[in-house]
Amino acid sequence: MSMNSENTASLLSRLHTGLVQTENWILVFILFSMILIAVVQIFLRNFFGFGVIWAETLVRVLVLWTALIGAMVATRQAKHINIDLIARYASDKVKSVTGALANLFTAIVCAIVAYYSAYFVALEYEDGSPAFANVPNWLCESIIPFAFFIMSARYLIAFLTNLVQLSRKTA
Amino acid sequence: MALIAVILLVVFLLLGAPIFAAILAATMLGFFYADIDLSAIAVELYRVIDTPLLASLPFFTFAGYILSESQTSQRLMRLSQAIFGWAPNGLAIVVLITCAIFTAFTGASGVTILALGALLYPALTQTGYQQKFSLGLVTTSGSLGLLLPPSIPLILYGIIMQQMHIGGEFDFEQIFLAGLLPGLFMIFVLTLWAFWANRHHRIPTHTFSSKEVLSALRESIWEIPLPIFVFAGIFGGILAVSEVAAVTALYVLIVEVFIYKEIKFRDLPKVVTESMSMVGGIILILGTSMAFTNYLIDAEVPGALFEWVKAHVDDKLTFLLLLNVFLLILGAVLDIFSALVIVVPLILPIAVGYGIHPLHLGVIFLANMQIGYFTPPVGMNLFIASYRFEKSIIELYQACIPFMFVLMAAVLIITYWPQLTLVLIQ
Numbered sequence: 365m366s367m368n369s370e371n372t373a374s375l376l377s378r379l380h381t382g383l384v385q386t387e388n389w390i391l392v393f394i395l396f397s398m399i400l401i402a403v404v405q406i407f408l409r410n411f412f413g414f415g416v417i418w419a420e421t422l423v424r425v426l427v428l429w430t431a432l433i434g435a436m437v438a439t440r441q442a443k444h445i446n447i448d449l450i451a452r453y454a455s456d457k458v459k460s461v462t463g464a465l466a467n468l469f470t471a472i473v474c475a476i477v478a479y480y481s482a483y484f485v486a487l488e489y490e491d492g493s494p495a496f497a498n499v500p501n502w503l504c505e506s507i508i509p510f511a512f513f514i515m516s517a518r519y520l521i522a523f524l525t526n527l528v529q530l531s532r533k534t535a
Numbered sequence: 536m537a538l539i540a541v542i543l544l545v546v547f548l549l550l551g552a553p554i555f556a557a558i559l560a561a562t563m564l565g566f567f568y569a570d571i572d573l574s575a576i577a578v579e580l581y582r583v584i585d586t587p588l589l590a591s592l593p594f595f596t597f598a599g600y601i602l603s604e605s606q607t608s609q610r611l612m613r614l615s616q617a618i619f620g621w622a623p624n625g626l627a628i629v630v631l632i633t634c635a636i637f638t639a640f641t642g643a644s645g646v647t648i649l650a651l652g653a654l655l656y657p658a659l660t661q662t663g664y665q666q667k668f669s670l671g672l673v674t675t676s677g678s679l680g681l682l683l684p685p686s687i688p689l690i691l692y693g694i695i696m697q698q699m700h701i702g703g704e705f706d707f708e709q710i711f712l713a714g715l716l717p718g719l720f721m722i723f724v725l726t727l728w729a730f731w732a733n734r735h736h737r738i739p740t741h742t743f744s745s746k747e748v749l750s751a752l753r754e755s756i757w758e759i760p761l762p763i764f765v766f767a768g769i770f771g772g773i774l775a776v777s778e779v780a781a782v783t784a785l786y787v788l789i790v791e792v793f794i795y796k797e798i799k800f801r802d803l804p805k806v807v808t809e810s811m812s813m814v815g816g817i818i819l820i821l822g823t824s825m826a827f828t829n830y831l832i833d834a835e836v837p838g839a840l841f842e843w844v845k846a847h848v849d850d851k852l853t854f855l856l857l858l859n860v861f862l863l864i865l866g867a868v869l870d871i872f873s874a875l876v877i878v879v880p881l882i883l884p885i886a887v888g889y890g891i892h893p894l895h896l897g898v899i900f901l902a903n904m905q906i907g908y909f910t911p912p913v914g915m916n917l918f919i920a921s922y923r924f925e926k927s928i929i930e931l932y933q934a935c936i937p938f939m940f941v942l943m944a945a946v947l948i949i950t951y952w953p954q955l956t957l958v959l960i961q
Contacts, residue, residue, distance in 0.1 A: 385804075387808075388804040388805075388807070388808045389804060391804075391807055391808055391811050392803060392804050392807045392808075395593060395597060395807055395811060398590065398593070398594075398781075399594065399597075399781050399784050399785050399788075400785075402590065402594075402777065402778060402781035403781050403782055403785050405778075406774065406778050406781070406782065410773075421584075423590050423777075424584040424585075424586075424589055424590060425584055427584065427589050427590050427592070427593060427818070428581070428583060428584050428818075430593055430811055430814065430815070431583075431593075431811075431814060431815045431817075431818035431819060431822075432815065432819070433811070433815065434808075434811035434812045434813070434814050434815020434816070434818075435555075435812070435815035435816060435818075435819045436815070437808050437811065437812040437815065438812035438813070438815050438816045441812060443812055443813075443816065444553035444554070444555065444556075444816050444819075445553065445554050445555075445816050445817075445820060445870055445872060445873055446548075446551050446552060446553050446554055447548055447549060447551065447554070447868070447869070448551055449549065449913075450549060450550060450551055462550040462551055463550075463551060465547070465550050466547060466550045466551045466552035466553075469547045469550075469552050469556065469560075470552050470553055470556040473556045473559050473560050473563075474556070476563060476573070477559060477563075477576055477577075480572075480573040480574040480576055480577060481574065481576065481577030481580070483574045484574035484577040484578065485577070487574070504581075505577065505581050508577050508580055508581065509577070
């Protein structure tokens with residue numbers, strides 16, 4: 365391995381760590397904002413007799429964002445709920461074959477959802493109707509294609525990793 | 536063609552593909568055959584934000600994760616030990632009550648066994664309880680409390696019920712009211728069983744010490760208001776459930792990070808990502824299965840299913856019995872969240888057709904799922920307990936089977952005595 369490719373590899377791995385940490389901190393930021401908005405809203409309503417009308421909608425949109433970013437993290441950590449009957453009883457080799465198939469299947473499904481939801485968001489962009497305050501609907505919805513695109517990419521990487529492991533085992 | 540598609544889906548599910556992907560694939564196939572544009576999937580997913588209870592899921596889950604990461608379980612055990620430990624079989628009662636409270640807050644994710652079981656199991660055997668009884672008690676208690684507020688599965692059931700517009704207008708505190716008596720009843724039945732199972736053993740009790748009670752109270756002074764606030768908040772009618780959840784999350788965060796200082800500030804991202812990846816997984820299968828359910832309703836599947844069941848099952852009592860058997864098996868194979876979002880939309884219309892109250896069905900559903908957690912051979916908590924207590928899975932089967940029968944009897948009573956569930960609502 366040349367010096368150059370080593371540098372590239374360490375740069376890539378640093379970039380990856382950085383992105384993963386950004387993902388984590390975004391999640392922290394959104395969750396804490398949600399909690400604060402909801403609590404402040406209660407105080408405003410009960411002690412000052414008014415509230416921000418769109419605060420509740422904002423919190424719900426943020427829940428969707430938290431959920432989808434959380435789902436991206438769950439993909440990264442391979443923690444999505446599944447039926448693990450085979451994983452519990454099969455041999456390692458069978459497991460990497462079934463794992464590869466399952467990962468490829470999920471990557472394809474997520475890619476299709478990403479494509480069609482991007483199309484939907486594009487339609488909403490042209491329409492331009494607001495979700496609350498001055499925030500347009502398409503912006504709130506844009507997390508759907510984004511999250512499914514990332515999940516698709518992550519499942520594809522998991523699938524490729526399975527293939528590499530398999531070829532090493534058979535070699 | 537449709538049949539091949541369904542078989543393919545089941546195969547991928549068995550291969551270990553995530554449940555959300557299988558549901559999405561099924562929905563898209565359905566849309567494809569019905570000539571519906573696939574971008575409708577995004578519309579359906581976005582509809583999840585129309586759920587008023589939705590925000591309570593991340594808030595309560597986060598609070599639960601914070602509690603299980605700090606030393607709340609130790610304090611909870613010490614306090615209940617001080618209050619109940621002097622009574623005959625006091626420690627068994629302590630186990631039941633602490634586990635029920637802890638599970639209600641943290642969900643039956645196995646964390647009760649990992650966090651509390653590790654303290655309670657050695658305490659039980661050292662006090663003189665038989666090993667088999669102790670093992671069974673701790674494992675069974677790992678899913679006790681699913682029916683008590685603010686249990687996440689209970690909230691999820693309410694969300695699904697509301698999405699389906701079945702049961703008319705209802706207040707969300709009604710879901711918690713419905714679960715309250717059946718949940719307490721299960722604790723009561725297990726207490727009776729603890730007395731019966733140990734009738735030939737004399738188990739030493741320690742004397743009541745008001746000094747220890749005071750000291751334990753002082754130690755957990757910041758956490759005692761928590762269940763009281765959740766109860767008063769949910770049933771008081773001033774705050775919405777999701778608002779109670781937000782205040783709970785903020786309070787728990789402040790208490791554990793700044794007062795007890797058991798969670799360091801720099802550890803927060805880890806707790807947040809762990810809890811939110813779980814919430815993300817749940818909301819994802821909730822959103823996708825809502826899309827799937829809408830497709831099924833359009834294709835008139837629940838109606839056809841009801842006609843089919845009606846042709847084979849004559850009366851309500853037989854239906855309920857078959858339902859119990861079905862749910863027990865379901866609970867042992869499928870995790871509680873997938874089971875809720877996939878199966879409730881199918882059986883809720885049927886149950887209502889037989890004259891069963893939607894909230895009663897919810898309680899029956901969760902009560903069965905609770906048993907499913909430790910039903911051999913694949914109940915999840917059996918594996919967690921086997922790993923935690925370093926006992927073979929066969930030992931756990933043997934230890935849990937008596938408890939399983941006791942709780943099955945309790946579930947039958949809950950099933951055939953609807954007033955127990957409904958009396959607080961009416």
